[in-house]
Amino acid sequence: MTPMRDFSIRTRLMLVISVLLVLLTIVATLSYRGFQSLSHSANDLVDRKVRLALLANRANQHSQTAANHLLRLLLTQERDARVPLYAAMDDALGAADQALKQFEAAGAEKEIAGDMVTLRALRDSYGEAFQETVEQIELAGPHSAKGHFEKETEPALMSLLAATDRLAVTLQDEMQGEAQRLTAEAETAQQRIVIVGLFALLCGAALGGLIARGISTPVNEAAAIAEGIAAGDYSREIPSTGNDEIGSMLRAIGVMRQRIAEREAHITRIAYVDELTDLANRAGFLEDFSRTDRTNGALLLLDIDRFSAINKALGHSIGDAMLRGVAQRLKAVLGEGDLLARLWGDEFVLWLSSADEHNAVGAAERIRSALSEPLTLDGQLLDLDASIGISLFPLDGTELSQLLRRADNALRWAKRRHSGVALASHEDDEQTPEHLSLIGEMRRALTEDHFVVFYQPKLDLKTRRVTGAEALIRWRHPERGLVPPGKFIPFAEQTGFISEITPWLVNRVVRDTARWHREGVQLVISANLSTQDLLNAELIEGIFAALDKEQLPPAALCLEITESALMDEPELALKHLDLLAQHGVKLAIDDYGSGQASLAYVKDLPVHELKIDRVFVTDVDTKPKNAAIVRSTVLLCQELNLSVVAEGAEREGEIKWLTQNGCDMVQGYGVAKPMPMEEFDQWVRKYNQPNSASPL
Numbered sequence: 001m002t003p004m005r006d007f008s009i010r011t012r013l014m015l016v017i018s019v020l021l022v023l024l025t026i027v028a029t030l031s032y033r034g035f036q037s038l039s040h041s042a043n044d045l046v047d048r049k050v051r052l053a054l055l056a057n058r059a060n061q062h063s064q065t066a067a068n069h070l071l072r073l074l075l076t077q078e079r080d081a082r083v084p085l086y087a088a089m090d091d092a093l094g095a096a097d098q099a100l101k102q103f104e105a106a107g108a109e110k111e112i113a114g115d116m117v118t119l120r121a122l123r124d125s126y127g128e129a130f131q132e133t134v135e136q137i138e139l140a141g142p143h144s145a146k147g148h149f150e151k152e153t154e155p156a157l158m159s160l161l162a163a164t165d166r167l168a169v170t171l172q173d174e175m176q177g178e179a180q181r182l183t184a185e186a187e188t189a190q191q192r193i194v195i196v197g198l199f200a201l202l203c204g205a206a207l208g209g210l211i212a213r214g215i216s217t218p219v220n221e222a223a224a225i226a227e228g229i230a231a232g233d234y235s236r237e238i239p240s241t242g243n244d245e246i247g248s249m250l251r252a253i254g255v256m257r258q259r260i261a262e263r264e265a266h267i268t269r270i271a272y273v274d275e276l277t278d279l280a281n282r283a284g285f286l287e288d289f290s291r292t293d294r295t296n297g298a299l300l301l302l303d304i305d306r307f308s309a310i311n312k313a314l315g316h317s318i319g320d321a322m323l324r325g326v327a328q329r330l331k332a333v334l335g336e337g338d339l340l341a342r343l344w345g346d347e348f349v350l351w352l353s354s355a356d357e358h359n360a361v362g363a364a365e366r367i368r369s370a371l372s373e374p375l376t377l378d379g380q381l382l383d384l385d386a387s388i389g390i391s392l393f394p395l396d397g398t399e400l401s402q403l404l405r406r407a408d409n410a411l412r413w414a415k416r417r418h419s420g421v422a423l424a425s426h427e428d429d430e431q432t433p434e435h436l437s438l439i440g441e442m443r444r445a446l447t448e449d450h451f452v453v454f455y456q457p458k459l460d461l462k463t464r465r466v467t468g469a470e471a472l473i474r475w476r477h478p479e480r481g482l483v484p485p486g487k488f489i490p491f492a493e494q495t496g497f498i499s500e501i502t503p504w505l506v507n508r509v510v511r512d513t514a515r516w517h518r519e520g521v522q523l524v525i526s527a528n529l530s531t532q533d534l535l536n537a538e539l540i541e542g543i544f545a546a547l548d549k550e551q552l553p554p555a556a557l558c559l560e561i562t563e564s565a566l567m568d569e570p571e572l573a574l575k576h577l578d579l580l581a582q583h584g585v586k587l588a589i590d591d592y593g594s595g596q597a598s599l600a601y602v603k604d605l606p607v608h609e610l611k612i613d614r615v616f617v618t619d620v621d622t623k624p625k626n627a628a629i630v631r632s633t634v635l636l637c638q639e640l641n642l643s644v645v646a647e648g649a650e651r652e653g654e655i656k657w658l659t660q661n662g663c664d665m666v667q668g669y670g671v672a673k674p675m676p677m678e679e680f681d682q683w684v685r686k687y688n689q690p691n692s693a694s695p696l
């Protein structure tokens with residue numbers, strides 16, 4: 001940049017204006033002085049030369065007048081008549097002399113000094129000749145003097161007049177020369193003024209242009225930078241600038257741009273990045289995904305098993321550290337073009353570009369095995385398990401929302417089946433036309449009373465009495481016969497229809513139980529709750545209302561939940577469990593051992609009973625591994641004051657083993673299969689008769 005830029009614009013403008021003012025002053029002074037000298041010279045010229053010419057003329061005139069008087073004298077014979085003429089003649093000669101003297105005094109210049117000598121000589125000789133003629137007139141009479149006059153005086157006068165005339169002409173010539181010189185001088189002055197004027201004009205224009213450029217160039221740069229900022233381009237170089245106002249403006253723009261960029265980066269970060277794991281968040285993932293080139297690929301939706309339980313049992317800081325650990329491990333499986341984000345809570349999403357079904361399942365298995373390496377957090381070893389749902393592009397959808405939904409369904413499917421990984425196409429298996437017609441049929445089944453409740457007894461192994469039963473739903477289908485719950489409950493859960501089935505079942509159960517109570521058959525009846533049921537506040541209210549209406553003590557009702565029921569929205573589910581427990585309703589953990597539940601978190605739940613899953617009970621008397629699991633569970637439950645129910649005991653050996661190992665209750669074909677209400681009613685009355693011979 002020019003050194004000019006070190007001065008402020010104000011200073012620069014003042015500088016330029018000052019320079020222009022000085023130049024204009026010079027022009028004005030030059031013109032003034034030029035014209036002053038011209039007028040001076042002109043005055044001089046008029047004064048002197050004109051006066052000289054005038055004096056020369058006057059001298060001539062007076063000389064001629066004197067000569068005329070002399071001529072008249074020559075013609076005048078009488079002496080007396082000549083006397084006044086002498087006087088007039090003297091006057092004329094005196095005046096001529098006077099004029100010549102003045103001429104001499106005024107024209108004391110070198111140029112005409114020579115002429116003056118000649119002129120004076122001529123005047124003297126004329127004067128002498130004149131005097132001689134006068135003397136002759138007086139001595140010899142006018143007539144004889146006439147000859148002298150013609151011979152001497154007249155020629156002397158002529159010479160004098162001629163010389164005077166010549167001098168006048170010379171003076172005139174000189175005057176002309178002088179005038180020409182003055183004209184030339186005036187022209188030179190004019191040219192000089194024009195040149196200086198033009199120079200001032202050019203100077204002004206150049207300086208003005210320089211300043212204008214010095215202002216407009218950086219202002220344009222500033223405008224371009226501002227436009228760049230508006231367009232999100234922060235890379236434009238800000239010119240290193242001078243110390244003037246524009247320099248400060250550009251520096252301010254630079255600072256402003258930096259701040260804007262920082263703030264924007266911060267906002268973008270907050271909007272698109274998950275603070276906890278540093279991965280993209282949901283919005284970031286949508287953004288990144290929209291920018292991928294897709295021909296095929298797989299979307300993996302991952303959910304950590306038991307996360308809310310771990311979070312609750314070990315605290316949020318461990319939970320957070322765990323999520324960071326998971327993020328770290330997930331990052332390791334990413335290839336080029338793959339995306340990873342945390343959608344919310346413990347749910348992560350991966351986009352594996354160009355993965356097919358085979359690759360995707362392989363990647364999912366790799367992720368699961370990477371996660372299963374125990375994680376050390378705060379000195380604690382944590383085993384992690386995750387379920388993964390996979391949807392494939394373009395097979396399962398081309399829109400992200402579609403892919404996410406399908407992957408989510410697959411994830412739920414994987415969780416329900418404890419399969420770890422599931423493809424969206426599996427979830428399809430359940431969406432057969434047969435299933436679709438099911439929903440309408442289920443609705444009809446409810447209104448036409450085709451659902452029935454079977455009761456399966458629970459035997460107290462210490463008292464050998466049946467103290468309770470589990471209510472299990474069946475569908476008495478007009479064409480298909482008795483449909484087991486496994487065939488329609490999962491579908492009812494998926495479609496939300498479960499929210500109509502459960503209230504119906506609970507009402508039926510409360511009604512039956514209340515009747516038994518009135519008739520002296522004291523039973524605690526269990527009903528199964530699904531995940532959505534636990535989030536349904538209306539259902540909880542409905543349960544209380546039903547208990548109230550039937551005047552059934554709440555402790556006569558037990559609700560069975562699986563730990564997966566607590567996964568979706570643990571806060572709300574727990575709130576409802578607390579409400580139920582406070583009301584006095586009993587709660588049981590169902591299928592214990594098959595899922596991810598651990599006693600560490602079960603102990604914090606307001607539950608009263610634990611039902612060990614059938615897989616551990618089967619052959620418990622012959623399989624040491626099962627025996628070990630059941631035994632330790634029984635011991636822990638005793639510690640925690642939970643009653644233990646063994647599910648699915650079919651053989652006498654199993655029941656005997658369970659009795660000997662301190663199990664509280666048993667439920668299984670070994671005691672009885674689930675029965676319709678009326679059948680169970682008779683069965684239980686008979687079984688609990690004091691003198692009845694129990695089958696066991």
Ligand code: C2E
Nearest residue numbers: 472473484485486505528529530648649650667668669670
């Ligand atoms: P669950 O809660 O584990 O119920 C116990 C299941 O084990 C019942 O199957 C029962 O018939 C079966 N079972 C009992 N003892 C034995 C045995 O000794 N051996 C064998 N092999 N099986 C035995 P069911 O009735 O088919 O019910 C299946 C599942 O359907 C239930 O598993 C429960 O999760 C669900 N379910 C049943 N009724 C309802 C209901 O009203 N609502 C909800 N949400 N789910 C229900």
Ligand code: CA
Nearest residue numbers: 470528560590
């Ligand atoms: Ca159950």
Ligand code: CA
Nearest residue numbers: 590591611647
């Ligand atoms: Ca069960």
